[in-house]
Amino acid sequence: MSVGTAGPPPLAACAWEMALASLVLIPVAWAVDGPRTTIDWTPELVLLILYFGPVATSFCFVVSAEVGRRISVFAMSNLTLGVPIIGTSASVAFLGERLSLGSLAGFLLIISGVVIAPWAVKRKA
Template sequence: MKSPPAKLSDILLTALAPMSWGTTYVVATEFLPPNHPLLVAALRSLPIGLLLMAWCKQLPQGIWWWRILLLGSLNIGIFQALLFIAAYRLPGGVAATAGAIQPLLVGVFAWIILREKPSKLSIVAAIAGLVGVGLLVISPAARLDPIGIVAAISGAATMGLGTVLIKRWKRPVSLLVFTAWQLTVGGIVLLPIALAIEGPITNISTTNLFGFVYLGVVGTGIAYALWFRGIEKLKASAVSYLGLMSPVVATIIGFVFLNQSLTPIQLVGMTIVLISVLIGQQDN
């Protein structure tokens, strides 16, 4: 039996998550300490995760211990590590373009795990989205570092698999508890790696604290809760298309607040991405 069409409110609420992630670049460069990307990634998830855990006072039970360990690692810990490896070794445009392969990967995972066979239209939309992001953010002088490319694609695959597994297993607790578990596990997985590679942050200013609070509460706690909620309400492939909103928002913010250029080719890319996202929701 065909599932009922998705509500516009569910699509818009889910889209707020990648849109908030699109603000991460400007926050990281303008408000956070430099040269600690992995530690910043850990600190944006672990404190808010622990606060939510303390508030909810509920731990996983039975099989959900290892499921949360896997989901928190895929969606938060491993994903964030790979994301920042790609960001360090590639220009942002190349990293974003490689990461935009996620809708295609989610389509494959959903076909294998959820038996959701992708339509021809959704495949075309995913390819168009990848091309659109490339036009939007990549520059002619961009260098292609093999390790960075592998990290970006692996990061997209990691979170794509996590997205499909959430859809497959269905959370056994409230959305708040489910989000808290994954943020905490992801932060715990990432923190020792970050400290070993980068060391601690020695000086934290008031501006840095503001950046951490924003990323932790808005860009992580609220954003991931909306993302996990969207995975339940929408098809996994439809959620993955919404992730393409992140580079669109990042580009607009760069133009408005950082005086970055916005060329006709970028406008074409942005239009293609938005059309791809709309088509992806039609297949829901």
């Protein structure tokens, strides 16, 4: 806990924030997609759930929070803009997925934003 702050550390509150968000989003998912009638509980599915939930998501969240404390908000914002580009590129490279026109347009918008943002900040200063 930092000196001069009250309450729990921010990362401790994040677990509750995500749990509450899940409770709110479950009814929304049911309303949009309808209830799931069957789930094929294969060993692979169970392992994926156990890995992606507590391991991959939590680890990446904590690392992201720690990096965010050490670099500027501007740099962190630009780093997080790379997430959809890396994820989509990985799915194309490793899963054989095809890029849609919408994904390509999104890539161009993200890259444009990353290029224009520093220029706009320098121009304003």
